[in-house]
Amino acid sequence: MIWLQFAILLGAILIGARMKGIGLGVMGMIALALYLFVFRMRPAEPPIDVMLIILAVVSTAATMQAAGGMDYLVRVAEKILRSKPSMITLMGPLVTFAFTVFAGTAHITYSLLPIISEVATKKRIRPERPLSISVVASHLGITASPISAATAAMLTILTGEVKLANILIVCIPACLVGILLGVASVWKMGKELEKDPVFLEKMKDPQFAADIDTDSAKDQAPLKPGAKASVIIFGVAVLLIVLVGAFPSLLPHFPPGAPNLSVSANGTIKMAAVIELVMLGAAALMLLITKTSTTDVAKASLFTAGAQAVVSIFGVVWMSATFMEANQVAIEGALGNMVRSAPWTFAIALFILSMLLFSQAATTKALMPLGVALGIAPPNLVAMFPATNGDFVLPGYPTLLAAINFDRTGSTHIGKYLVNHSFMIPGLVGVSGSVAAGFLFAHLFW
Template sequence: MFWIEFLILLIAILIGSRMKGIGLGVMGIFGLVIFVLGFHMKPTEPPMDVMLIIIAIVTTAATLQASGGLDYLVSLAEKVIRNNPSNVTFIAPFATYILCLFAGTSHIVYSILPIISEVATKKRIRPERPLSISVIASHLALTGSPISACTAALVVLLGYPGALFDVMMISIPAGLIGTLVACFVVRKKGLELNEDPIFIEKMKDPEFARSIDFSTEGNGVKVRAGAKTAVMIFSVAILLIVIAGAFPELLPNFGPGTKNLVLKDDGTVSMVTVICLITLSASAAMMLITKTSAVAVTQVSLFGSMASATISVFGVVWMASTFMENNSVVIKESLGSVVTAYPWTFAIALFLLGIIMFSQAAAVKTMIPLGIALGLSPIVLIASFPTVNSFFVLPGYPTLLAAINFDRTGSTKIGKYVINHSFNLPGIVATVVAVAVGFLIGSIIL
């Protein structure tokens, strides 16, 4: 029975991931219906905490976008990349990492990918190299960002004082080192651009050749007057979240009571509440101070992505957690001894789940409770955290597809066998190194 139920889980996730958009969420609910009505499984609580976090964080990021703050951040990253074009393979991924670490979303990378491609092409550096690792860096940054939904979900599940600070202390250096190693690995990946037969053939077209050497520098979106102010407000919000996570004793305590989304067992305000209050207050401040229209916030691309992310997490996590809970005895008996003897194998299990989940927050919410139930230490859980980005293995995520489309030379591509695409080498290297470094740092500081 277990394997039939597991097969249904996989089929629902795979079909949902191919449907794109809210497909993962609605297929998750469909799978849950089969579990409840067909197999009489008792449904678990829906993942309201992660959903609230996504709504709050994405709304604030969308306000930053509507106020021009994201354009300002992208303009800073563009200057850094253009100032040293010969080292674009190393500079672009780190600029992207820092940008996404601060913004808490990888979708900001769409604005900087064409710049990376243009700078690399003009220097006749194979664009595949900086583009592939920059996309991986944009994902890896989220597993250390205090303002990302997946980090917030992990902190809530860990539940101990100072968990956010520990996640940042381990995940950020691990992510940076993983990115650096991957940069060295891809620096000579593929043929040099001038030797690539596809590029040589394209350059025979005079119109294409002229477009390659045409510069878009200085033609970017004009930054709004209140953009810098919006970034400052957003920065203060991030700082306050970090302080609240590092020093929970500063938060109000209403006395011991029933644990819920708002309060913890000891009566202190939960991180879900802290994140929602701070981020949405920052959103209100940005609207008021920079005179950004509330209607304009609902019309930007990031706000539109919130509905898809929320529905996806709602459906797939609810289905997966129901499966996990109702099969907890079998799963613990199967994995318990192996994971206890070799804790690093939990990272492998999380990596495999992340491939088909297409959502870091969903992977966290599904697997981390299992890790906690198996008695894994915070070191193992935090060090394994970067593996939730493994959805790069199947090249269907929007950031990967955007990088392929922005590379007019054709060097960034999906191979004949699908999985032999431009992003797997840097993705696997960066993830493995980040996990290894995470275990090392965690063993030192925790």
């Protein structure tokens, strides 16, 4: 019976992934309905905390975008990237990683990818190299960000055992090590651009050759008056969350009682509630100080992307959690001995599930509780946290497709066999390197 239930789960994920957008979420609900009414499985707790965090963070990031803050950040990044064009393969991923850590979402990198592609092309560096590792770096930034939904999910699962500072002190340096290893893996990837037959054929078109060397940095529209202020407010909010995460004693403490979404049983305020409060408070300040319209916020691309993420995570995590809880004994029996003797093998399970779910937060929420049930030590679970970045394997994630579309030379591509694409090598190297470094830093800093 478990194999039939697993086939339904896998089928819902695969069909939902092909539908894109809210597809994962709605197909997850179809599978959940089958679990409830056909198999009579008890439904698990829906991932309300993760959904609320996504809504709060994305709403604040969208407010910053509507206020012009995103344009300001992109121009700062553009100056950095154009200052050392010969080092774009190194600078590109470091900038996208930093942006994702700051904003808590990889969707912020859409504005950076065309700049990275243009700088590389002008310098006649194969754009596939910086673009591929930059996309991977932006995904790794999610598991190193203090305000990402995935990080918040880790905190809710490991409540009382792991603080935000524990995750950041391990995952930030670990992911940076993985990124540097990924940079090394793509430094000489593919043919040099000036020897690439596809690029040389394109250059025979005079219009294409002229467009390639056109400077797109000119004639930029002026920034909105509140652009810089919105970035400062967002930055202060992020720092405040990090500060509270490092020093929980700063928060008020209440008498022990029945837990809810905001307060734990021991009377401490949950980190998820802190993130939601601080982020939406920052959004309110942005609206008041920058005079940004709430209508513009609702129309921002980040807000739309966040709404899709909420629906997707709602359905797919609820479905996955229901399957896991109903079959927990069987799953623990199958994986228990292997994981207890070699805890690192649990990272493989995280990686495989993230390939299918296309979400670090969904993977964390669905599978990390199993790691706790199997008795894996919290430092090891934190070390394996970057393994949830397997969403590059099947080239359907929006950031991958955007990078391919922004590369006018055609060097960034999806291969004939689907998985032999530009992101596979840097992705495998970056994620595996991050996990390995995570175990090292968890041992040193815990």
